Amino acid sequence: MTETAQKLRVSARIDDRGEIARIRFVPDGPGSLAPFEAGAHLDIYLPGPGLWRQYSLCSDPAESGFYEIGVLKDPASRGGSAALHNSAQVGAVFATEGPRNHFRLEESADRTVLFGGGIGVTPMIAMARRLHALGRDFTLHYCTRSEGVTAFLDALEGCGFADRVVFHFDDAGAAQRLDPARDLPAPAPGTHVYICGPQGYMDWLIAAAQEAGHASANIHREYFSADVELGGDGFEVECAQSGLTISVGPDDTIVKALAKAGIAVEVKCEEGVCGTCLTDVLEGEIDHRDQFLTEEEREDGDIMCVCCSRAKGPKLVLDI
Ligand code: FES
Structure with a gap:
């Protein structure tokens, strides 16, 4: 838990298709919600497993009364999603941080095409809402296994930009499945694509x-x-900073090896997707294992996610 955490209370919950719960949060007590940009996520602390997890906001960035997220009851998750799915009942209170945005929308793009796979549609819904409000040219492609497990279906079919949403169901025939050759836009400097979903899809x-x-x-x-x-x-x-040198064993991570030596680095996802543990690197070649840094940032070689990335050579010098 951190000192900057804000307590939010579950004000509403819709158990939608596909074992996805749509959960709305309001401040627990007086106060207001910080504004957020499309693409932003909320960090939520899950006391049971003792984990911080990140959930993209799918509510309208213009909505100041509540935040909404979608949570998949994922039996394959490491405990986070299943724990939140079970415990986020109306009235439950959670420590949260953010919203933070590592997935910024280029609002001035000439054309935007959004691709959401399964629960990965959540940030795309906030982006679509924002682009619609701005009157921009966009399309949202939403891919799921089957219509029967497609959360947000009713909301998207009834929204003001329903004509810009294209559903793709795995079990509904080849013709309507996502086809990159047909569904990706033609490349152009003002055309941007956004992708979120399971790793294979991405x-x-x-x-x-x-x-x-x-x-x-x-x-x-x-x-x-x-x-x-x-x-x-x-x-x-x-x-x-301390002059200390530690060994990172074959099965260790840098964060764990540092913790054993009494040096704490803040972590949240512990799998290289949130960027919380980013650390400056002063010397040494990095073996990047994260999904957070861009190609350009990797090439610069002066920053790394110490929860998962390693060294290519015998030694790294970190600015900690
Ligand atoms: S803790 Fe999330 S990237 Fe390292």
Whole structure:
């Protein structure tokens, strides 16, 4: 728990299709909600498993009365989503931080195409709401396994931009499945694509967008979880501020090795998607394992996610 946490109370809950709960939060007591931009997420502390987890806001950025998120009851999650799905009943209070935005919408784009896979549609809904309010040219492609498990279906079919939403159901025939050759827009400097969903979906669409010729700066992505391989060869980390040098074993992470030496680094997702643990690197070659940094930031080689990334060589010097 952190000192900046704000207590929010569940004011409403809709158990939607596909075991997705749509949960609304209001301040617990007096106070107001901080404004947020489309693409932003809320950090929520889950006391049971003792985890911080990130949930994209799907409510309208113009809505100041509540925040809304969608939570999948995911049996394969590491405990976070299932715990929140169970415990976020009306009246329950949670410590939260944010909203923060690592998935910014280029609001002045000539054309925007949003791709949401499953629960990855949540930030896209906030973006679509914002683009609609701005009168921008956009399309939202929403991919799910089947119509029967498609949360937000009724809300999207009845909204003011329903004509800009294209549903793709895996079980409804090849003709309406997402086809990158047909559904990706033509690359252009003013055309931006946004992708969020399961890792395989994202890897597939990002590769297709790159192959189609979209500039990497115009392919925006947000991973909500990642299969990150944490292990590797051992190496040393020198902490420039304290002068301490620690060893990171093959099965250790830098964060865990630092914690054993009494140096705490704040972490939230612990799988390289939230950016909380970003640390300046003064020397050494980084083996980036995260999904948070851009290609350009990786190439600069002076910052890393210490919850999961490692060293390519024998030693890193960190500014901690
Ligand atoms: S804690 Fe989230 S990226 Fe490291």
